[in-house]
Amino acid sequence: MSEGSYTRPVQIAIIHMWGTQxxxxxxxxxxxxxxxxxxxKDFYADTLGLEVLxxxxxxxxxxxxxxxxxxxxxxAPSTADHTLAHFEVADIEAVVGELEKREVxxxxxxxxxxxxxxxxxxxxxxxGAWLRxxxxxxxxxxxxx
Numbered sequence: 001m002s003e004g005s006y007t008r009p010v011q012i013a014i015i016h017m018w019g020t021q022x023x024x025x026x027x028x029x030x031x032x033x034x035x036x037x038x039x040x041k042d043f044y045a046d047t048l049g050l051e052v053l054x055x056x057x058x059x060x061x062x063x064x065x066x067x068x069x070x071x072x073x074x075x076a077p078s079t080a081d082h083t084l085a086h087f088e089v090a091d092i093e094a095v096v097g098e099l100e101k102r103e104v105x106x107x108x109x110x111x112x113x114x115x116x117x118x119x120x121x122x123x124x125x126x127x128g129a130w131l132r133x134x135x136x137x138x139x140x141x142x143x144x145x
Contacts, residue, residue: 029061030085031071033078034135040072043134047102083130086140092120092127095141105132 034040041060044050050062050070059073070085089095096106096119106119107130114121119129125145130138 027068029069029071031073032084032133032137033075034072034133034137035074035077036134037072037074039134044070044072047099047104077135080137083138083140086128086142089141089143092129092141092143093118096120096129099131106130107132107138 032040037058037060041052041055044060044062045052050064053061053063053069055061057074059071062070062072064070064087087095100106100119108116108119109121110116114123116129121128123142127143129141131141132138
């Protein structure tokens with residue numbers, strides 16, 4: 001046998017164990033930066049209705065639907081001009097209506113590929129809406145067809 005032939009099966013096993021297959025069943029947690037942790041916690045827990053799972057001086061972990069989680073962490077101001085996370089919802093009109101009552105700030109689009117009516121846009125067969133948290137981070141709502 002040539003040099004290295006003894007390690008080939010081990011290399012394949014390690015690639016399978018530590019390669020892309022490793023993350024297939026792993027939960028992913030969206031992590032969102034905030035400047036005022038208490039204000040953000042109030043928004044995510046009280047306004048959006050997420051469950052506080054745990055917190056420390058630097059971050060708060062929140063429970064979302066289907067066992068997913070969202071983490072907010074304290075840091076200096078930063079700006080992202082894209083959606084950081086979105087919630088899959090069954091009835092986007094009802095969710096938008098309830099969040100409007102809670103004075104959530106929605107983003108409306110009147111030009112370009114997205115056109116919103118009542119804060120909701122058609123995105124192919126799905127529908128979406130976008131809102132801002134107190135730090136102007138963009139979150140989305142999406143209703144599948």
